[in-house]
Amino acid sequence: MLDRWFGASRWLWNTARAIRSEGYRHCGLRLSGTDISRWLTQWKCTPGQEWLREIPATCLTQSLRDQDRAFSNFFAKRARYPRSKPRITGGALRFQSLGTGWSTGSLKVPKLGVLRLAENLPDIEEPDMVSLRQDAAGRYFVSFCAEIEVAMRPQTGRRIGVDLGLTHLATLSSGEKIPAPKHYAKRLRYLKQQQRCLSRRQPGSNRRGRQKIRIARAHARVAQQRNMPCTS
Numbered sequence: 001m002l003d004r005w006f007g008a009s010r011w012l013w014n015t016a017r018a019i020r021s022e023g024y025r026h027c028g029l030r031l032s033g034t035d036i037s038r039w040l041t042q043w044k045c046t047p048g049q050e051w052l053r054e055i056p057a058t059c060l061t062q063s064l065r066d067q068d069r070a071f072s073n074f075f076a077k078r079a080r081y082p083r084s085k086p087r088i089t090g091g092a093l094r095f096q097s098l099g100t101g102w103s104t105g106s107l108k109v110p111k112l113g114v115l116r117l118a119e120n121l122p123d124i125e126e127p128d129m130v131s132l133r134q135d136a137a138g139r140y141f142v143s144f145c146a147e148i149e150v151a152m153r154p155q156t157g158r159r160i161g162v163d164l165g166l167t168h169l170a171t172l173s174s175g176e177k178i179p180a181p182k183h184y185a186k187r188l189r190y191l192k193q194q195q196r197c198l199s200r201r202q203p204g205s206n207r208r209g210r211q212k213i214r215i216a217r218a219h220a221r222v223a224q225q226r227n228m229p230c231t232s
Contacts, residue, residue: 001112006091006134008055009063012040014084016067033064040064056110062094062129090134102126107142117142124148136216183225191218 016036023029040060044052052060073079095109102108102125107115109132127144134140161173169180194215201208 002093002132002134002140004051005055005059005093007087008052009059009093010085010087010091012060012063013067016064017082017084020067020071033068036064037061054111056095058096058110059093062096066094088136090136090138092131092133095130095132096128097126115142122146122148135220136213137220138213138216139220181225183222187218187222191215194218 016033019036019039020031023031040052043049067082070079070082074081102121107117107121107130109115124146127146130142130144132140132142163171163173165171167180168177170178172178194211198208198211198215201211
């Protein structure tokens with residue numbers, strides 16, 4: 001079901017981008033996400049496109065809002081022209097107003113139900129926006145923004161300088177040197193083997209798709225090791 005939602009959000013982004021580009025190129029029209037949203041209501045009643053009714057409306061609406069922001073940044077010369085989204089593994093969806101499920105410590109997605117999370121939700125009120133994302137390794141992540149109070153640690157009056165480098169991860173003013181873990185270098189031989197294996201796979205085959213996921217998981221493991229706290 002989530003794969004269909006990812007595909008629908010990608011289709012709407014690319015379709016709206018093509019319509020807005022053609023309208024501005026030929027007629028000088030600067031269409032907005034609100035204009036596309038009105039057409040989206042008609043598309044849901046068009047024969048052959050009834051599948052759009054199965055997608056939560058909040059996902060499609062947020063996709064158009066994100067595109068509005070992308071075009072605004074382009075016309076303000078803060079970013080380049082919005083690109084089309086290719087058909088790749090994974091995707092991202094945004095939900096707004098998830099209801100009372102958040103207060104009970106669960107994530108309730110419209111038309112999907114309650115999702116079991118790997119971590120406990122913080123004790124906060126319901127966030128305004130929640131993003132559900134799938135990475136290239138096939139893992140799902142939920143992200144949100146919220147304001148929380150952080151207790152300040154007591155001051156000790158001690159100071160120390162930190163110098164980041166390549167040979168050592170950090171060198172302290174006390175003379176202590178923290179070695180660099182070099183997670184990527186340790187996995188480089190394995191990654192080269194998997195890349196050579198991918199080059200021998202037939203484009204468009206299922207084995208090539210599985211090999212891509214295997215490589216993505218290897219890179220995800222390296223990234224996860226980097227995010228782990230360093231112990232000297």
